[in-house]
Structure formats: C-alpha cells, structure tokens
Amino acid sequence: MDKVEEIEETKQIDKVFVFRTNQSNFDVSKLDIDDDGLKSLSQRTEFPDSNRVKLLNMEELENRKSYKLLNNQRDSYQLKKLRDLMNTLIETDESIELLKKFSDLYDQTQKELKYNAVAYFYHSHHNNSEQFQLSIFNLKKSQILSNKELLMFNKIKIADTQIDPVTGVREIELLSIDDGINLPESDCVSTFSLKNIDNQGANTESGEMETEKEVVSGTIFDAIKFDDLFNDFGIKRKYADNVLKKFQKKKFKLTADEINVQIENSEKVLSNISDNTKLLDAFANFRGSARSTINKVSLVELKAVLVTLKKYITNDAESTTYTAINVPEMSDDDKIILTEHSVAIFAALLENKVIERLLTHEINIPYL
Incomplete structure (x- = not known):
C-alpha cells in the first residue's frame, strides 16, 4: 500500500x-x-x-x-x-x-x-x-494587521553587561504597523x-x-x-446527502421532543441544496447535536414558528421573499415535511437563522 x-x-x-x-x-x-x-x-x-x-x-x-x-x-x-x-x-x-x-x-x-x-x-x-x-x-480577514501598535521585547546576549542577565531584555519597543497580515501557523x-x-x-x-x-x-x-x-464541493454534497439519509433513517431527529423528518423527493431536495453553496454548508455541517438550537426547542415552539412564518405572508405579502409553499408543513403524526420548495426555510431552522426584526417585524430568510 x-x-x-x-x-x-x-x-x-x-x-x-x-x-x-x-x-x-x-x-x-x-x-x-x-x-x-x-x-x-x-x-x-x-x-x-x-x-x-x-x-x-x-x-x-x-x-x-x-x-x-x-x-x-x-x-x-x-x-x-x-x-x-x-x-x-x-x-x-x-x-x-x-x-x-x-x-x-x-x-x-x-x-x-x-x-x-x-x-x-x-x-x-x-x-x-x-x-x-x-x-x-x-x-482570513481576522489575520490582517492594520494600524496596530505592538510591544516588542528584544532579547540580547548574556554577555551584554548593560542589560539584566536574568530577564535577558534590553528594552520594550513599541512597533507601529500600518498594514500587514499574520501568516497562519x-x-x-x-x-x-x-x-x-x-x-x-x-x-x-x-x-x-x-x-x-x-x-x-x-x-x-x-x-x-x-x-x-x-471551489469544488464533492465532499460537501456527500455530507449533505448523508444528513438527508440520516433524517430518512430516523437517525437524526429534531426538537427536544425528537420528531422525525419526512422528505419528499429526496433527489430534487439534494439537487436544490447542491445548487446553493450556503444551503450546502447548512446541511453539510449539521451534526444533529442535542446542543443545537433546533434540538433545544419544543415541538410546540417549532409549530409556533411555522405559524408565524405563514402569518407574515398574509400580513406583509408585498415585502415577503417567500410564499406558503416555501414553509415546511407538519404532518398529522407530527413529522416536519421537507420538500424541494421548503429547503431554504428548513435550512434556516436548522441553523437558527430565521430573523424577525423587532421594529418592523420583517422576517428574513438568508437563503431566499
């Protein structure tokens, strides 16, 4: 080998x-x-x-x-x-x-x-x-050093009798950096x-x-x-497909009440996910952890969110970026239904990214 x-x-x-x-x-x-x-x-x-x-x-x-x-x-x-x-x-x-x-x-x-x-x-x-x-x-942008002041401690040889041999420090120098970047280590x-x-x-x-x-x-x-x-997403697609399969096999459940996910036409669902890099990230990174927000809320709380999303369509039809078909439905036996049309809002629920603005009550879905 x-x-x-x-x-x-x-x-x-x-x-x-x-x-x-x-x-x-x-x-x-x-x-x-x-x-x-x-x-x-x-x-x-x-x-x-x-x-x-x-x-x-x-x-x-x-x-x-x-x-x-x-x-x-x-x-x-x-x-x-x-x-x-x-x-x-x-x-x-x-x-x-x-x-x-x-x-x-x-x-x-x-x-x-x-x-x-x-x-x-x-x-x-x-x-x-x-x-x-x-x-x-x-x-990453976080590695940029721009208009920074850094303290530099200059070590010297012990033979230098003018410096304290215990600390090995000659002086503290203030180094000013206008523009630079930290190389990753x-x-x-x-x-x-x-x-x-x-x-x-x-x-x-x-x-x-x-x-x-x-x-x-x-x-x-x-x-x-x-x-x-x-810029090639073969592994991400495989990960996203694995997540869908775990939902289908009931290995992944949602909410604190552990409800199942019902997927309709999984091929089209995966296709829609694969066509959007942000959706791909949302599904590929999902681990089904009990620590995720979606698994901390109750079934009642999840249902309330879906009702709010539907009400927003009726009350603010002109400003909404989605329609009723984009909102996941609940089955009679309390399964959340994922379709090719509801992928974006489902992903936003997984990542806790359904945003309601407090002043205007506008609802924003990042994938729509």
Whole structure:
C-alpha cells in the first residue's frame, strides 16, 4: 500500500505563495521572505496529528472532518486540484509576481482579501527521489494587521553587561504597523506530497523499462474548508446527502421532543441544496447535536414558528421573499415535511437563522 508522505514540523519552507482558486485555474502571488524569515516560519508552523486520520472511503464516508488520499486515488478531485496547484507553482514559478504592497493583497473598497489561501512550498532530494510538498492554510480577514501598535521585547546576549542577565531584555519597543497580515501557523487545511522516484531503468510488470515513477498523496485536515478553498464541493454534497439519509433513517431527529423528518423527493431536495453553496454548508455541517438550537426547542415552539412564518405572508405579502409553499408543513403524526420548495426555510431552522426584526417585524430568510 502506498504510504502518505507527511510534512514534518521542522522541515524548511522554501517558498510562500498566496492563491485563490478560480473556475479553471489559480490566481497566485509569491511572498518575498528571506531565509531567516522562512526558517522562523518553518519552526513555528504546527500540523495536526495525521496518524489518527483515516483513509477516504466514499462508500462509507461519514461527516468527519479529515481523511487521507493515497496514490491509487490520484483521480479524486482533491488530488487533481492539489496536483494542478503544484504544477502551477513549479512550472510558472519564475513568472509568478511578487506581492509588492498591501493593496495587492487586500481590496480596501470591497473590504475583501484578494487571496483566501496560503501555500507553504517544500522541495527536497532523498537518494533517488525528488519530493515536492505543500501545506495549505486558510487566509482570513481576522489575520490582517492594520494600524496596530505592538510591544516588542528584544532579547540580547548574556554577555551584554548593560542589560539584566536574568530577564535577558534590553528594552520594550513599541512597533507601529500600518498594514500587514499574520501568516497562519496552525489550523492546516491540507498537505500534499508529489514524489518523483528514479527507478534507474527498472522493469515494470509488463516488462517495459520505467525510468521515473510519480507518487502523489494528500491529507485533508478540514474537509469543508478544503472544498471552499478549491471551489469544488464533492465532499460537501456527500455530507449533505448523508444528513438527508440520516433524517430518512430516523437517525437524526429534531426538537427536544425528537420528531422525525419526512422528505419528499429526496433527489430534487439534494439537487436544490447542491445548487446553493450556503444551503450546502447548512446541511453539510449539521451534526444533529442535542446542543443545537433546533434540538433545544419544543415541538410546540417549532409549530409556533411555522405559524408565524405563514402569518407574515398574509400580513406583509408585498415585502415577503417567500410564499406558503416555501414553509415546511407538519404532518398529522407530527413529522416536519421537507420538500424541494421548503429547503431554504428548513435550512434556516436548522441553523437558527430565521430573523424577525423587532421594529418592523420583517422576517428574513438568508437563503431566499
């Protein structure tokens, strides 16, 4: 069996890229970080324990957060995406532009990051093999440092007799940062390994001479975030489908009274979910936990919400964004009925996102 090559915490990062996945390619820029900076970043970057991550099995997939992919799964969309990104970084490295100013990273007008991911690139040689590795992290607005004042404690050598040798501190310096960003050092989304092995003319099973073999593998630590960063939602769709099936098999129940969900035409329901990324997130992330708000309210309270939603249609017909067909119904035996038309409000109930404005009494459904 192929073995997943793991990125070690102490491995030296060679290059740092920021990227965003488009429909058919990647928008990429390179960060100009000196060797000392790369060494420091390499030492501080943390990775989850990959030994506890199981191999991906689409037939038995549960809504777990992480999974591994081996070389015999190289046709999976995950390894294809990672392989394409690696190709882009290797083949176009010389032409990838350096990130020169903060405005190249952050759109001040839209208040959005132009890139949503960071790739730490590793390259090494071992005997007869050449190995390329990536570790992928999410780049978030919360990591932006803008108009910040930071206290810097400067350590010095003990030989400096002018400084207290016990504290090792020379002075406290106030560092002002106009614009910057913290590079992620934890919460790795994915790692990827591509190894080219020189077989030195070894014979294959067919008797042909094989001079080089390519082996790829990957570990996905955050399945939902991986789909978001690479703009491909295969695992999310599978997770959403699993949730629907658990409702059908009565493994998932709703409210504190544990009522069942009756799904009409599950294929059309799943299709509608898959066509909307926000709906897909709502269903893919649902765990049926007793701690979720929908499972803390009573059946009576849920029924009252559905009545309120229907009354709003009658009282504010001009401003409402939904019709009666969009409101889930209750069956005579107290099952909540999910149809292709009521998916949005059902999802809003799952996530407790049905919003009524106190002053105007307007009702807002985020998925409509």
